[in-house]
Amino acid sequence: MEFSRQRHYRRAIVARLFLLATLSLLCTASLSCESLNIPPAPDLQPVLNAYENPSAVVDGEIMGEVADEIAKAAEEIDDSEIFEEILDVIIEVQQELEMNTNENGELVLNGTCVGGANEGSACVDDSDCTDGTDGTCGGLTLPSPNGGVQVNFICDGWDERQFDPDYEADPDPANGKIELTMTLDGGGIGRVVWGTAANCRYLVPGEGDTCEAAGCFEASYNGGVAVDLGDTVPLDEDITELLVTFVVDGVIGFDPIGVDGSPFAIDQSFRVKLADTDGLEILVDIGEQPLEETFTYFFRGTTQGLRARNGTFRCDLEDMVCSDDSGPVFSWQ
Amino acid sequence: MLRRLRTSLLLAIIVAGVTSAGMGLVPNSARAYHTYNVRLLDTTAYSLHRRRVRIGLMKLSYGIIDQLQVSTYTMPWILGAIFEDVAPNLELKSTLYNRKRLALSVSAGFLEGTIRQSDETKARYFLIPVSVASSVRINPAVSTHFGGFYTAVNGDAEGGDDIEGAVVIDFLQLWGMLEWRVSRVVALTFTVRWVPYVSDVVVNGTLDADNPTVAVALEQDVSELQNAFAVIPGFVFSWDRANIRLGVGYSSFFVEGFFLVVPGDVLSNIAPEFDVFVRF
Numbered sequence: 001m002e003f004s005r006q007r008h009y010r011r012a013i014v015a016r017l018f019l020l021a022t023l024s025l026l027c028t029a030s031l032s033c034e035s036l037n038i039p040p041a042p043d044l045q046p047v048l049n050a051y052e053n054p055s056a057v058v059d060g061e062i063m064g065e066v067a068d069e070i071a072k073a074a075e076e077i078d079d080s081e082i083f084e085e086i087l088d089v090i091i092e093v094q095q096e097l098e099m100n101t102n103e104n105g106e107l108v109l110n111g112t113c114v115g116g117a118n119e120g121s122a123c124v125d126d127s128d129c130t131d132g133t134d135g136t137c138g139g140l141t142l143p144s145p146n147g148g149v150q151v152n153f154i155c156d157g158w159d160e161r162q163f164d165p166d167y168e169a170d171p172d173p174a175n176g177k178i179e180l181t182m183t184l185d186g187g188g189i190g191r192v193v194w195g196t197a198a199n200c201r202y203l204v205p206g207e208g209d210t211c212e213a214a215g216c217f218e219a220s221y222n223g224g225v226a227v228d229l230g231d232t233v234p235l236d237e238d239i240t241e242l243l244v245t246f247v248v249d250g251v252i253g254f255d256p257i258g259v260d261g262s263p264f265a266i267d268q269s270f271r272v273k274l275a276d277t278d279g280l281e282i283l284v285d286i287g288e289q290p291l292e293e294t295f296t297y298f299f300r301g302t303t304q305g306l307r308a309r310n311g312t313f314r315c316d317l318e319d320m321v322c323s324d325d326s327g328p329v330f331s332w333q
Numbered sequence: 334m335l336r337r338l339r340t341s342l343l344l345a346i347i348v349a350g351v352t353s354a355g356m357g358l359v360p361n362s363a364r365a366y367h368t369y370n371v372r373l374l375d376t377t378a379y380s381l382h383r384r385r386v387r388i389g390l391m392k393l394s395y396g397i398i399d400q401l402q403v404s405t406y407t408m409p410w411i412l413g414a415i416f417e418d419v420a421p422n423l424e425l426k427s428t429l430y431n432r433k434r435l436a437l438s439v440s441a442g443f444l445e446g447t448i449r450q451s452d453e454t455k456a457r458y459f460l461i462p463v464s465v466a467s468s469v470r471i472n473p474a475v476s477t478h479f480g481g482f483y484t485a486v487n488g489d490a491e492g493g494d495d496i497e498g499a500v501v502i503d504f505l506q507l508w509g510m511l512e513w514r515v516s517r518v519v520a521l522t523f524t525v526r527w528v529p530y531v532s533d534v535v536v537n538g539t540l541d542a543d544n545p546t547v548a549v550a551l552e553q554d555v556s557e558l559q560n561a562f563a564v565i566p567g568f569v570f571s572w573d574r575a576n577i578r579l580g581v582g583y584s585s586f587f588v589e590g591f592f593l594v595v596p597g598d599v600l601s602n603i604a605p606e607f608d609v610f611v612r613f
Contacts, residue, residue, distance in 0.1 A: 146551065147550050150549075178545075
């Protein structure tokens with residue numbers, strides 16, 4: 001009787017231990033309910049609203065206070081071409097994603113041509129492989145994927161040989177890096193891209209695309225960056241044609257020959273279209289609180305001006321005057 | 334051709350079932366096969382008694398003690414052997430409570446395997462299925478069984494320098510089964526399976542790029558699997574030692590041993606259920 005009871009207890013203990021182990025396993029299993037580990041995107045909507053609805057009433061007194069800052073910021077942004085450096089990385093990722101997308105619009109991860117001559121991402125491009133004549137296309141196929149993309153770009157540095165088509169250099173971490181986070185929304189690139197640049201060094205050609213004609217300037221950027229592309233960008237859309245809003249908070253280094261190239265701290269939003277090199281719109285924030293009172297100052301070729309709550313004016317920073325169709329409206333000293 | 338084959342198979346299963354049921358209704362020997370002590374093991378809260386063995390086409394089980402059974406599914410081993418890498422799997426099931434009319438059980442296990450895509454590329458998968466089940470004996474002939482299955486799937490791929498990636502998906506499966514012991518040999522079963530929850534597939538991987546390097550973490554919508562269901566009428570024939578489980582139903586196919594669900598449209602909404610096993 002006693003033996004039977006002991007055996008019963010032993011079995012009961014074993015059964016309960018098993019229950020405990022099962023529950024532990026369930027907890028472990030639950031931990032595998034992995035969600036996407038994407039840092040939250042910065043909220044650029046207030047900035048976009050500030051562009052759409054300038055809230056400041058601008059007059060000569062205000063322009064007198066901010067004109068120099070506007071001129072300096074515009075010059076640094078324009079000269080350093082930091083926006084181009086960032087957008088080039090985004091465009092490269094867009095191209096990489098497009099290369100890994102098959103004819104059905106499905107993203108193929110780790111695509112490998114099995115049994116064929118082509119390997120790697122070329123698999124999804126190569127009709128021989130996808131048709132199966134040279135092999136089959138392996139990899140994980142994801143129709144309309146959503147998620148995040150982490151981009152790590154080693155900057156090109158200041159070696160002018162980088163423009164030589166035959167020159168192949170390994171990425172050098174000493175040149176700094178740009179780390180960006182992008183989202184994928186139904187296969188397209190989500191409108192907000194954000195990240196940081198860590199002492200990213202790059203060359204800005206004085207003229208054209210190489211240093212040959214007019215030499216190059218050594219530029220660098222260290223700081224945060226957030227980009228709004230306007231909308232979700234399909235992989236085949238030309239990003240250079242998009243009006244892109246930037247928010248940068250960092251230090252631009254630019255070393256033009258013969259000019260004092262001391263680093264320039266910038267905490268600024270601006271808009272630019274890469275295909276339109278003469279276009280730039282700067283958000284000017286004059287309120288005590290961020291984005292409390294804003295207006296924008298734009299450069300379009302030889303024309304410049306500002307958009308404020310009290311209207312849109314043609315302006316000239318050198319002549320220190322803003323006008324409308326009827327003539328000068330306000331000026332500053 | 335394939336449709337005709339499926340139709341023929343379906344007809345054969347129905348005919349075999351009805352015929353066998355008829356045979357079972359005829360009073361035979363006094364030896365009891367579906368008995369109070371010998372219960373259905375699959376989709377129920379019951380487990381093998383101590384030192385009892387089940388050897389089947391789909392599953393091998395052994396009763397360690399009265400409340401604890403260890404099993405392994407055969408298909409992952411067999412299919413794994415055919416495709417080069419066997420898939421070890423083990424399941425422990427414990428009937429924690431079995432008094433009066435009610436039985437309760439929990440089970441947990443794992444399945445691990447590898448799929449080779451090419452000489453250089455292989456994908457590994459690891460499944461953790463955890464389940465709870467209850468069985469209620471309404472009367473000596475009729476029982477009901479309810480339970481839930483939670484399966485966590487982890488997978489990763491590796492191969493050449495450019496290849497790496499990982500996949501995660503979890504899903505919950507609920508089931509209910511009505512068992513009617515028509516005779517000592519024949520039991521009719523009516524099983525309903527339902528997937529009320531499927532997590533999005535989370536895929537981590539890289540794109541084949543040097544500079545910039547591009548790592549992706551993607552969510553793939555698999556909501557088509559959510560609310561997948563199967564309604565399966567079937568039979569379990571039980572003789573002295575031999576047993577046959579046979580059923581064919583509608584909609585999705587719940588793959589035994591792999592703990593996965595094949596959407597209905599893949600198999601023309603035919604949900605089969607089959608096993609042959611001996612118990613001793």
